[in-house]
Amino acid sequence: MDRKLAAILAADVVGYSTLMEQDEQGTFERLRSGRKELFEPEIARHHGRIFKLMGDGLLAEFGSVVDAVECAVSLQRGLAERNVNVPEDQRIQVRIGINLGEVIVEGDDCYGDGVNIAARLEQLADPGGICVSAKVAREVEKKLSFGFEAMGEQKVKNIAEPIQTFRVKFDGIPLVSRHAGKPGKYWATVAVSGLLALLIAGGGAWYALQPEEAHARESSIAVLPFANMSGDPAQDYLGSGIAEDIITMLSSYPGLRVVSRTSSSVYDKPVKVQQVGEDLKVSYVIEGSVRKAxxxxxxTAQLVDASTGEHVWADRYDEEGSDVAALQDDVANRIYATVAGMKGEIRKKEETDAWSKSAPSLEEYDYYLRGHQFFFRFTKEGNEKARAIWQEGLAKFPDSALLRTKIAASYMQNLYNDWTDEPWPDTEMAWKMGTEAAAIPHKSRLETLLSHWMMAPVYQLHDADFERSVVEAQAAAKLVPYDAFARADLASYLISAGKYDLAIEWLEESIRRDASPMDWYFGYLAMAYYFADRPADSVATLQKMKAPLNLYLAAAYARLGKLDEARASIAKLLEAKPGWTVEKEAVWPTTKQPQHVEPLLSTYLADLAKAGLPAK
Structure with missing residues (x-):
């Protein structure tokens, strides 16, 4: 029996007995549908766990109180969306209570006053409302875009002391979006003001509760249990374990709605993918098999289009070792990296579909996808084409945070790759578009991710605000904890801010997770090793690159006292960039702000001078 601090969410259906009396079968079906399609996915999405189900309610625990409150608001928003076209006397409404306190853990269950108070708070909530304890309100009131209204001290059953309670105020946050009445097309969740919340929360909240509107649609996917091909029923657990790991990883990715394990695990026998798609209302299905000897x-794994049954992608993985958990994790990582993420197979198919549409029918998200395809070619021409597409979309959708963020990214791409003759105006444009996007309320989860991701370099290059850059990078990384590409890129801002130990952790993990790590992963890792005073590791890592970063190779060799090798690296650098100097390396291409926080910058420049880079 263990004790721990947890945020407990208690939810209960309003008027359950009356609903059952009026229409037992219909009420049961609506409750089951709501639990499988809304409550289970949203609670999992917010890193929660349901530990008790009752006929008309549930109890869930969260490690983060911010996650718990965000999830509660998301659930109420989702229910409001689902009720739009339902007769009033048939609508499912719930009350929700949240408490932060110590609980007793026994097996999968939780007990104690922490749980009991949450249940009592739920009883105090209005239908469709949320009631929280003072502890919860204090923890999150300045971290989220909605406020709290004091309800005073409440005396509740079986709790000795009165409880100071608050209700969540939804003022300014419509519970029903402008797309209400279009069921199934958009995932209904609630908005958080990304910029304000990040300023105060320091990236601690998991921003998983923004509305998935037309401009940021979600793909939907189900992961079926992997078939056991070993001929030994005792090995069935391995296929289920791999599927569960994949579900956990995919569930973290913005723009991807993943069916819960309890819904997809029933398909443990061969079944037509189209039937799964129809039953679970998903666009894609992942299925596969496991053979252990x-x-x-x-x-083996394959991603299948649920509407046509056509294979989008398939691959095979051969693993060795006796550590089953490590094997599951490794395979799940590789499948996640290939299927989801900014460069995954689903995104590629979405991009192809966007290009198949005629111009008059393009939506905001289609413009994003079209530009995205060019942007990730990492060429000057591709970057210019991407920006032109996004600017065309912004003219059609002038309130778009998504397109503003991507236009800002295109200006940053110019700066990083020296594709501009006017670096400071490009920096100013990135700042303008990025800050405008960050200030737009009610962003989708994808928009929130991209906004934080974008503002990390913008704060660094425009203001030399390294700490704020780290806050933005960490907030983005929390949204995609399993995405190797994103976390590797975000690690660069940690390096410049002097958070090299955390950068090393992220980069080493990204290289482990990604089946085909990109060359620049190793470049950033070498930089982090260098600043962590591990020059030998830096040199070894740089030598793994197809095109080593000669500046950092020179600095690392100089730190090791290998001045001949350091000077040879500087000579190669000057062949590619004649006229480069210590003075120029001190600042970003904007020639306005330092590349790294002090004292890292001075140490780095001193090593370059020692390696023979001209001062001016």
Missing amino acids: GGNVRV
Whole structure:
């Protein structure tokens, strides 16, 4: 029996007995549908766990009180959306209570006053409302875009002391979006003001509760249990374990709605993918098989279009080792990296679909996808084409945070790759578009991710605000904890801010997770090793690159006292960039702000001078 601090969410259906009396079968079906399609996915999305189900309610625990409150608002928003076209006397409404306190953990269950108070708070909530304890309100009131209204001290059953309670105020946050009445097309969640919340929360909240509107649609996916091909029923657990790991990872990615394990696990026998798609209302299905023999495991996996049954992607993984958990994790990581993320197979198919549409029918998200395809070519021409597409979309959708963020990214791409003759105006444009996007309320989860991701370099290059840059990078990384590409890129801002130990952790993990880590992953890792005073590791890592970063190679060699090698690296650099100097390296291409926080910058420049880079 253990004790721990947890945020407990208690939810209960309003007027359950009356609803059942009026229409038992219909009420049961609506409750089951709401639990599988809304409550289970949203609670999982916010890193929560349901530990008790009752006929008309549930109890869930969260490690973060911010996650718990965000989830509660998201659930109420989702229910409001679902009720739009339902007769009033048939609508499912819930009360929600949230408490932060110590709980007793026994097996999968939780007990104690922490749980009991949450249940009592739920009883005090209005239908469709949320009631929280003072502890909860204090923890989150300045971290979220909605406020709290004091309800005073409340005496509740079986709790000795009165409880100071607050209700969540939804003022300014419509519970029903402008797309109400279009069921199934958009995932209904609630908005958080990304910029204000990040300023105060320091990236601690998991921003998973913004509305998925037309401009940021979600793809939907189900992961079926992987078939056991070993001929030994005792090995069934391996296929289920891999599927569960994949579900956990995919559930973290903005723009992707993942069906819960309890809904997809029923398909443990061969079934037509189209039937799964129809039953679970998903666009894609991942299915596969596992064969284990001795210490060898072979896993096959395929991503299938649920509407046509056509294979979008398939691959095979051969693993060795006796650590089953590590094998599951490794395979799940590789499948996640290939299927989801900024460069995954689903995104590629979405981009193709966007290009198949005629111009008059393009939506905001289609413009994003079209530009995205060019942007990730990492060429000057591709970047210019991407920006032109996004600017065209912004003219059609002038309130778009999504397109503003991507236009800002295109200006930053110019700066990083020296594709502009006017670096400071480009920096100013990135700042303008990025800050405008950050200030737009009610952003989707994808928009929130991209906004934080974008503002990390903008704060660094425009204001030399390294700490704020780190806050933005950490907030973005929390939204995609399993995405190797994103976390590797975000680690660069940690390096410049002097958070090299955390940068090393993120980069080493990204390289482990990604089946085909990109060359620049190693470049950033080498930079982090260098600033962590591990020059030998820096040199070894740089030598793994197809095109080593000669400046950092020179600095690392100089730190090791290998001045001949350091000078040879500087000579190669000057062949590619004649006229480069210590003075120029001190600042970003904007020639306005330092590249790194002190004293890292001075140490780095001193090593370059020692390696023979001209001062001016």
